Amino acid sequence: MKKIINDPNIVVQDMLKGMVAANPATIKQLPDTTVIVRSDAPTINKVGLVSGGGSGHEPAHAGYVGKGMLDAAVAGEVFTSPTPDQVLEAIKAVDGGSGVFLVIKNYTGDVLNFEMAAELAEAEGIKVEHVIVNDDVAVEDSSFTTGRRGIAGTIFVHKIAGAKAEQGATLDEVKSVAEKVVANVRSMGMALTPCTVPAAGKPSFNLKENEMEIGIGIHGESGIERKEISTADEIASELVTKILDDGVHVRGDDVAIMINGLGATPEMELNIVNSKVNEILNEKGIHVYKTFIGEYMTALEMAGCSVTLLKLDDELKTLLNLSSEAPAFRV
Amino acid sequence: MEFRVEDAIHWFTVVNDKIQENKENLTTLDQVIGDSDHGINMARGFQEVVNKLSTQEYEEVADVLNHVAMTLISKVGGASGPLFGTAFLKFSQAVKGINPVDYDSFTKGLEEALQGVKQRGKAKLGEKTMIDVWSPVVDVFQSEKGFEDNLFIEVAREAMENTKHIMATKGRAAYFKEKSIGHIDPGSASTYMIFEALAEVIKGRK
Ligand SMILES: Nc1ncnc2c1ncn2[C@@H]1O[C@H](COP(=O)(O)OP(=O)(O)O)[C@@H](O)[C@H]1O
Ligand SMILES: [Mg+2]
Numbered sequence: 001m002k003k004i005i006n007d008p009n010i011v012v013q014d015m016l017k018g019m020v021a022a023n024p025a026t027i028k029q030l031p032d033t034t035v036i037v038r039s040d041a042p043t044i045n046k047v048g049l050v051s052g053g054g055s056g057h058e059p060a061h062a063g064y065v066g067k068g069m070l071d072a073a074v075a076g077e078v079f080t081s082p083t084p085d086q087v088l089e090a091i092k093a094v095d096g097g098s099g100v101f102l103v104i105k106n107y108t109g110d111v112l113n114f115e116m117a118a119e120l121a122e123a124e125g126i127k128v129e130h131v132i133v134n135d136d137v138a139v140e141d142s143s144f145t146t147g148r149r150g151i152a153g154t155i156f157v158h159k160i161a162g163a164k165a166e167q168g169a170t171l172d173e174v175k176s177v178a179e180k181v182v183a184n185v186r187s188m189g190m191a192l193t194p195c196t197v198p199a200a201g202k203p204s205f206n207l208k209e210n211e212m213e214i215g216i217g218i219h220g221e222s223g224i225e226r227k228e229i230s231t232a233d234e235i236a237s238e239l240v241t242k243i244l245d246d247g248v249h250v251r252g253d254d255v256a257i258m259i260n261g262l263g264a265t266p267e268m269e270l271n272i273v274n275s276k277v278n279e280i281l282n283e284k285g286i287h288v289y290k291t292f293i294g295e296y297m298t299a300l301e302m303a304g305c306s307v308t309l310l311k312l313d314d315e316l317k318t319l320l321n322l323s324s325e326a327p328a329f330r331v
Numbered sequence: 332m333e334f335r336v337e338d339a340i341h342w343f344t345v346v347n348d349k350i351q352e353n354k355e356n357l358t359t360l361d362q363v364i365g366d367s368d369h370g371i372n373m374a375r376g377f378q379e380v381v382n383k384l385s386t387q388e389y390e391e392v393a394d395v396l397n398h399v400a401m402t403l404i405s406k407v408g409g410a411s412g413p414l415f416g417t418a419f420l421k422f423s424q425a426v427k428g429i430n431p432v433d434y435d436s437f438t439k440g441l442e443e444a445l446q447g448v449k450q451r452g453k454a455k456l457g458e459k460t461m462i463d464v465w466s467p468v469v470d471v472f473q474s475e476k477g478f479e480d481n482l483f484i485e486v487a488r489e490a491m492e493n494t495k496h497i498m499a500t501k502g503r504a505a506y507f508k509e510k511s512i513g514h515i516d517p518g519s520a521s522t523y524m525i526f527e528a529l530a531e532v533i534k535g536r537k
Contacts (some may be wrong), residue, residue: 019406051354054408059344069403076408077368077371077372077375077408079366079368079407080368080371080372080408080409081405081408081410082406082408082410083404083405084404084405084413085405086405087402097389107410107503108452108501108502108503109408109409109411109412109413109503112410112413112414112451112452112502113408113412113413114410115413116404116413116416116417116451139506144500145500145501145505146501146502146503146505146506147498175387197366197367197368199368200358200362200367200368200371204362204366204367205362217506219366220366221366221504221506221507222510258335276451
């Protein structure tokens with residue numbers, strides 16, 4: 001393992017310190033926690049927005065804390081969901097009297113820990129609602145199993161629910177717009193190389209020099225297929241086709257797209273992918289309203305990318321365009 | 332059977348020894364059908380449990396169980412933290428005020444623990460989760476009249492081994508679908524260690 005760290009056991013604390021040092025005016029860390037909140041939290045009479053999850057996906061989620069997006073982000077150990085007591089601290093810190101909304105990615109660990117935190121907060125008299133993001137079409141959509149994972153589409157939920165809350169919407173209104181985003185967002189990713197959790201010291205899986213994995217998760221979870229690496233055009237088309245097969249995005253729709261790097265993929269390659277994604281959407285008569293290219297939801301130093309499509313109506317367009325002061329998502 | 336505060340402390344001390352010893356093994360199991368953190372998560376949680384056990388005074392078994400539950404909930408994370416945490420929390424509530432805990436109350440505690448895991452995780456028997464060990468263990472307690480350590484260990488071990496043949500439909504292993512077959516479920520392996528420790532502690536005291 002080759003990493004710029006001090007000690008594998010304190011990477012999360014060390015990272016959070018650095019993040020706060022970089023944005024001292026806008027964010028702070030709650031003492032003795034792994035919670036990053038807006039420095040002016042709580043905002044009175046505004047619904048508080050909390051997200052979080054395992055670390056290793058930076059800038060998710062602390063990079064999305066800022067006016068117009070999240071009020072707090074809870075960082076777990078690397079690739080391990082944070083515990084309920086930490087989430088509870090975040091909820092308490094951002095409750096401005098209008099309730100708190102949780103954005104949870106669909107992983108058993110995240111769902112269980114956030115649900116427990118919500119129960120504890122409700123016992124303390126705080127109103128809490130949540131949405132579960134499950135945008136990864138690489139997994140079968142099924143209510144009998146764990147179901148689809150939450151990946152980069154989560155950032156659109158942060159942005160749009162955050163803008164809605166900033167406008168002074170009620171907890172129910174924030175929940176309903178977040179659910180609208182979840183219903184209209186789909187993603188899929190692929191990887192060229194694995195990544196190494198610092199405390200584990202070795203990669204969690206292996207890919208041969210000439211191999212890639214289509215549909216892989218942001219923790220290296222099993223994807224759809226492992227095969228010989230192909231061109232950017234073929235990769236882009238495989239990801240987009242699978243997303244379009246889900247039937248949410250059709251001719252005549254306006255969409256926002258996100259071409260997300262998983263940690264070790266140059267922007268050059270992301271742009272090459274984007275070029276093909278655009279071409280395909282054009283052919284299909286789907287109009288690209290807005291494009292985001294960069295690292296939004298990473299998987300440590302994994303090389304690879306994900307493509308996300310979000311179908312937009314007028315409300316979602318307005319909210320997507322409203323200002324955000326989050327360091328990792330400035331509008 | 333009379334299960335006292337010292338037995339409960341002893342139980343979790345042995346659990347911690349086993350988890351620390353098998354930290355790598357548990358992580359390796361989780362590497363195959365999960366995200367390689369189960370051993371790390373459990374080792375972090377139970378180390379903290381034991382660190383605090385030696386510094387506190389407990390009136391009754393329920394207090395030890397409550398302490399274990401709260402520590403696991405706040406230190407383990409992942410799916411297993413809330414699940415084991417809920418199990419011991421429900422166990423604690425079921426035996427509150429009963430000291431020492433007799434066989435029937437212990438059985439009741441385990442039943443409640445299993446119910447708690449099922450409710451929290453929305454999983455049932457046969458989905459390749461820790462429930463596949465918890466459930467047969469509770470069955471043995473219910474069908475016997477007193478603690479039978481050999482039978483008990485045998486049932487728990489077999490249940491753990493059996494998770495190999497199951498296809499995961501809950502938890503992270505579910506993403507591996509058919510590929511999850513042929514591998515032991517990590518949470519079932521750590522559940523087995525918890526019960527193996529219990530049998531050793533009760534046996535050693537007989
Ligand atoms: N819904 C569920 N119900 C019961 N047990 C579960 C469930 N989901 C996962 N588990 C158990 O949790 C174990 C995984 O724990 P761990 O690796 O610590 O968490 P994570 O899966 O979040 O990384 C699995 O091996 C399984 O036994
Ligand atoms: Mg795991």
